[in-house]
Amino acid sequence: MSNSSVLIAGAGPAGLVLALILLKNGVSVRIIDKEMNHRIGSRGSGIQPRTLELYHILGILPNILEAGEGVGLLAKYVRGETKPMGTFPLSEHIEPTPDTPHPNGHIVTQDAHEEVLRAYLRDLGCAVELGSQLLSFEQFPDSVVARIVKTDTDGNQVEEDTRFDWLVGTDGARSIVRKQLDLSFLGETQSEHVALGDIVVEGVDPKLWHMWNEPPKLLVLRPSGSNSKVFMLVFIDRSKAWADKTLTREELIEEFYAMTDRRDVTFGPATWLSNYRPNMRMVDQMRVGRVFIAGDAAHCHSPAGGQGLNSSVQDVINLGWKLALVQKGLAPETLLDTYSEERLRVIAQMLQLTTDLHEKTFRGDGKNHDVWFRGGDVQMLGVNYCGSSIVQEDGAVRGAGATAYSKSSAGRVQAAYRAPDAPGLVRVRAGSDDTPTRLFDVFSVDVHTVLVFGGNEITHVEVLGRLPKETVRAVLLLPQGQTTTDGASSALVLEDRAGHAYAGYGMRVDELSVVIVRPDGVIGAVSPTAEGVERYFQKILI
Template identity: 55%
Template structure:
């Protein structure tokens, strides 16, 4: 039986998301993980707004929200105090808006998060192959030969050699793919900032979020759910004799009692227990030949960044696999993501430095870097495949800064717009995030008349089938035009959110090309502008 064209090594969130995107693009995958059981525990629990937007396009967001919790206040204590000195929101709540409906971070334990993604993979007849470890690989001009060692439940091992067109490592900081590609992983590990992480049952004494923070010592506790007795903890400042070992549940309980004096808190069985040392590191490139790596830096945005790596890589790899795009398109994965990751590490390092000893103070919130941590401003300015406006091309930009002005711009996220009504037929209202697709470019056509739109529709018709969806957005109260049959989808912007959110005029033709990762690839006023973008990514149009 032939092997799927893509091997994904690592079944954390980034690997699962990449598998989903590729499968939705018609590219079969095999996803393996060296662990013999699915990992249990909270670990990275925060999904930031930009990740939520990708999940909306992947059609998994409803299930995420069904399991996710909201940001709630944290009670902050001095050590030994029985009454909190303050309550604070470590992450600010943002009211949703028509263009940013998922404005705040969602809190969901990583094991639940991964279970939801695996369930969506199962709907596409794909399952994670546990106990299968990528040990090494060799590349040629034609693909990758992977050496995989499979461990059965009884511990016996069997070695397999398999050939794939493409290999992607989503296997974390100790990635075999990264190491064998010879990618640098330069930076530092903050050994002095070692923290204990874990999950533990609290049978009595606490219910909401709690924090004790004085000097270098800190304890944070967060319940897994409104009715759950399982709490996640973060503990910094353990006793010297415990520094070189992973804490047990009993050892954490004794450290907690010694620091807080809260003997009224009764601990039960512990779950996942581990250590965390902040790693401030990044690679010098993320792709070489037929192998690629999803970066997994530690820090407040590591998991979210690696998921967005998968969003950036997935659609490009699918087009190359189908023979519709040159392999050079994969070089833009490095080009676009490395500058973003470098800037992200700077932000999270500054937050780490500033946060030492400051967490829990009334005026401290993790959004001290403004809205950057929500990742809504992450952009690909200067990318060789982005068709930027003449006055923007070549200008230096902050990879995390939102676009200035009210008009939609290339290289930035595509805003949402609700209350779109099917034009000329009966149907329920929808929104742009439900129109966008991870398996096709969405070409939004605003304004103009049939004569102005005709060359654009003609150009889109010349592109390979299935990679473009043309969507005509009519202004409020506009009748269905004569060229309606030439568009697959037509909506009336009944409430005006789309025209306002994109800053466009109903009288002038504006064409917005939205990539499968939700980034605006180009904004044009004619067919030539649209063709210019697709000429940059496709072999022939």
Template identity: 55%
Template sequence: MSQPSILVAGAGPAGLILAIILLKNGVPVRLIDKAATYPIGSRGAGVQPRTLELYDILGVLPEFEKVADTTCPVRRMYGLKDGVEVVLKEGPVFQRVEPTPGTPHANPVALSQDVHEEILRSYLHTLGGAVELSTELRSFEQSPDHVVAQIVKNGVVESARFDWLVGADGVHSCVRKQLGLSFLGETKEEQHVLVGDIVVEGLEREFWHYWIPQGKMLVLRPGTAASNGFRFAFTGGPEQWKQTPPTRTEFIKEFHAVTGRRDVRFGQMTWLSSFKPSMRMVDQFGRGRVFVAGDAAHCHSPTGGQGLNSSVQDAANLGWKLALVARGRAPAALLASYTEERRPVIAQMLQLTTALHEKTAAQVAAGAVEGDAWQRGGALGMLGVNARGAIVLGAGAGAGANTGAGAYDAAAGGVQGGYRAPDAPGLAGAAPRLFALFGPAAHTALVFGGDAAAHAAVAGALEAWPHGTVRAVLVRKAGAAAEETPFGEVVEDRAGHAYAEYVPGAAEGALTVVVVRPDGVVGAVIPDVEDIARYGSLIFG
């Protein structure tokens, strides 16, 4: 592969997904991480439906499905009565939703983050990419047409030139700090959370176990089925833990004190971390030729399982745009939409997770097991997360429209510009389902209805877009005659799901072109062929 034109600092989920998208677009990338070894530990174990959709489109989902826990766990909350442990409440962690043709991935799954990252690294390797460990970005300088990075690898200092730099280097981001971005928000100095992984015997693995004596909360939830590992979270621990994390022995002693249980046996503590909850985000997601993504751009309470998933979605939003610009297919001005589209999403994510954190803290302080602090699902699945702004067209969008519905609110009444593109199985022809047509290296133009003249006009308009940037697919109704078409790919909607999801209220035979962006977002809903050129100008200049 040629000299990398993009440097990505940080090889967590955001950096890995960004590198994967760039490589799938034929853009050489260098991915570095200052750690000497890959991290271990469950950390962000929840993978939300929106992320599963992205992985489906990227082609990596089958590897996740082999190892992820797809069950809906049961939360069991304990208390002490006359010195004897009793179950105070029991119920599902989230309300399971039945998948639909348009939403095949309707529920979250659980997967230890170290396994999650290992799958992404393996996929990266199949694309010819790799992670450089023990390689740290120390500083950088940017000019109008390039970035010079000072990189230290195994003690050797290197000065390297790149076209673009992306910092996915965590909450203490070197890139964010040197770029001078504000990190607005607050840190809960009075609170302290201990998290880690430990081997446990004597607890049923089908439950998430909660103990909530007044002012404290201890949670043990099972990890992968292949081990006896449990992830624990502990708030309200001894004051000295804020300065010095406990040893395994000290943790077990506190477990006995909180629960009264002596029948639970503990093995090795494989990972331990502690933190004070912080809720912060940058004022903008980049400046010049340098951008930030993931924890470098936002941090939050882990309540709600949004962090890893938001990081992945940052990378998905930035990746296709950066690839177009790097390949000379779009102007650098397109990259301004990264901040415009992601800032409202992250702002609302922080509102949701902070509100959930505050409710949980109140429940813990009161030692209460009832209340909506324990509810999950709904908007947290991220299927409503949208990107309405200046580069989308269609109902509910319009140039610059990012008002009205929230950034986490699903579209009402069919597909709309800026919202997720639904799936549709039961196709015959070029692909068995729509998700199999979408991909990170090109837009997908789905053509519904219209006659031969309209199809010719659509094909002609799409030819004006840069070569290789769009995949045009004619979607025929079930049983429609196979007439000659200017489009290279055709699918027959035999099950009727594509028309039902995308154009449910369209008049018989009326033309509608739905353009799906490389990140699985509807870029445009076009009833008028002239708007094909309009959307193209928004993206390609």
């Protein structure tokens, strides 16, 4: 039925982003989801600054930003009072800088988020196949045969066995793919009962988050948008009162009135409800042969800190470019082993971070408002791949001992960390206009970007001559005020007219420095020589 190279099982944000990356790399995909209709509801709605940067590189950021808004204030109430005892920021507002243009998180309900991603997929000729469930699969040396059952709107079912080159399970915490691979999913289940769902609420300000805390119970109304009456109602009970029972809409509303004594607040329909006990779990590998897992299929966590959805997206951005290179015959299959190598270290620290935040946020007495404040590491701008076997760290302090959530302190850009942005770049070429561009617009998910700073004509020619042609975009960055080329015609030549590239990357005008930016926006190498550049690509390509 399908000649697609990659089957993606699960059409949440992780699966949709992976499909988009593979298609942009010229790799055919089939993305399926067992649901008959696209999921509704806000669910995971916080998009962190690092994910916004990756969406910028992916070319989808404007529509993501348009679909949501910034993080608001938290209003805390005393029982029976209609006015809050105070409002508190959930995060510090940070002014953009040249190297970090998206420093603040953004709230986009997950259904709106997914619709934006699906629209971009439709533009590339791909649609999510609803009502299609992966039942099982069998691996062979050169392929995976997937058994899929397709259910139509009348309930009729048809099974098929289809061969793919690769299978990726982005099918959630109850992942069929993970279970069939028989992967460990170690961790713990928290004791408290959590009930949540989206519900229409009248009588509260949609621009604010609203919280009532009477230990052992906590209740939060999180807005879906300043022009919406839909809120996510989150109820947490740390007692044994509800144990493993399922709360209905009516029971949730009764709990609300009992905790708040706010009869001025009324409720409309609930679009979805969920009851669970928080799990903090992860696998110990994310690849078995030709099958991968990503997102919630590989790790589940407390929602505290808003890291889960973002980690899921960053999983597939790490996997996507590697899988594309291997599928196109440009990289050895061993490159795919670095997916687990790089991501498991990050996920382990993410789970520690979110578990610590869960303890502070949901198990305190509610008197310390600071536990709701989010900043620093949760922005994910310091997530790195220090110690990776494919990172080439010439001339830099080796970062193998750095934690996965930590920013470089080397005084200049360092391999394994995010590549900063730099605006104010102007093309240097006869007939080109002076419209400025920026590095985040130059980077791409389908090529490595090689930035050449400083040096002279001889060193430029040597570096460019050693670059692989099919997988690289070379960019020669001239210092501010230099507008003549030196014969490096194979490169995109940009004048750093605003000076942000040299300053932000910590580069000198009189010294050759080459920065290799991977398709996932991570610096793969910083080298002062052409030989160093060549050594990096020997780690990546055939």
